[in-house]
Amino acid sequence: MxxxxxxxxxxxGSTIADAYLEAGHExxxxxxxxxxxxxxxxxxxxxxxxxxxxxxxxDVLDAERPDVVSHxxxxxxxxxxxxxxxxxxxxxxxxxxxLLEAAVKAGVKxxxxxxxxxxxxxxxxxFPAQEAxxxxxxxxYGVSKRSGxxxxxxxxxxxxxxxxxxxxxxxxxxxxxxxxxxGWWRSFARSSWGASRRGxxxxxxRRATTCSSRISCGPTSSASRAPSxxx
Ligand SMILES: NC(=O)c1ccc[n+]([C@@H]2O[C@H](COP(=O)([O-])OP(=O)(O)OC[C@H]3O[C@@H](n4cnc5c(N)ncnc54)[C@H](O)[C@@H]3O)[C@@H](O)[C@H]2O)c1
Numbered sequence: 001m002x003x004x005x006x007x008x009x010x011x012x013g014s015t016i017a018d019a020y021l022e023a024g025h026e027x028x029x030x031x032x033x034x035x036x037x038x039x040x041x042x043x044x045x046x047x048x049x050x051x052x053x054x055x056x057x058x059d060v061l062d063a064e065r066p067d068v069v070s071h072x073x074x075x076x077x078x079x080x081x082x083x084x085x086x087x088x089x090x091x092x093x094x095x096x097x098x099l100l101e102a103a104v105k106a107g108v109k110x111x112x113x114x115x116x117x118x119x120x121x122x123x124x125x126x127f128p129a130q131e132a133x134x135x136x137x138x139x140x141y142g143v144s145k146r147s148g149x150x151x152x153x154x155x156x157x158x159x160x161x162x163x164x165x166x167x168x169x170x171x172x173x174x175x176x177x178x179x180x181x182x183g184w185w186r187s188f189a190r191s192s193w194g195a196s197r198r199g200x201x202x203x204x205x206r207r208a209t210t211c212s213s214r215i216s217c218g219p220t221s222s223a224s225r226a227p228s229x230x231x
Contacts, residue, residue: 007072009036
């Protein structure tokens with residue numbers, strides 16, 4: 001199968017792209033290198049340095065004609081979204097719309113979307129949140145991620161474009177920028193304070209080892225208790 005990964009030079013997108021390659025799929029990566037790194041993209045994948053907000057995205061999808069689009073490109077900094085809601089919406093809402101328009105025209109069979117658990121639920125009514133719980137996002141980033149889900153619903157209703165939205169909690173692992181906003185969880189897991197919060201240093205170091213060997217999600221409840229950094 002041919003899978004196109006947007007944001008495939010970033011932390012999660014590049015890890016997923018590698019997993020697709022390992023599973024024997026053909027992989028195409030789109031990324032404008034806003035926060036991603038060229039070296040994260042496998043030499044086995046075809047790379048297009050393109051901004052998803054740009055109309056050029058349609059040309060890439062038309063040329064590549066992927067079966068599946070795995071959409072991970074985003075402005076994913078909550079504080080940035082508060083400082084510049086319009087920029088956040090441009091990338092996360094307009095960029096997603098441009099991609100979905102292009103996907104319909106290119107005959108894509110399914111879209112996978114990296115939504116957000118902590119940020120989309122926002123002010124949770126109970127812990128842990130259930131999928132059917134109301135979403136009350138309290139940051140522009142949470143609003144834009146939830147909007148992405150609404151647009152997927154619309155493109156499915158209007159154009160029969162199948163999709164799955166994944167509401168990731170705080171994700172940590174190799175290739176994550178430990179100084180970036182979402183790096184707090186990885187740093188916490190490695191800190192002695194994190195160790196004592198988990199009961200023992202051994203437990204914490206086991207978890208840190210798990211971090212470096214695979215990609216994992218942190219607990220939704222702790223993500224939700226820290227809304228300023230919940231992704
Ligand atoms: N990291 C987390 O804990 C977490 C939690 C929930 C959801 N998510 C979502 O998962 C996805 C990946 O997050 P990540 O942690 O890997 O972040 P990341 O910053 O490492 O990856 C995002 C990628 O998107 C690219 N990008 C940004 N704007 C772009 C644009 N306009 N056009 C093309 N490419 C663009 C960046 O260069 C980067 O490579 C995002 O959609 C994010 O919202 C992340």
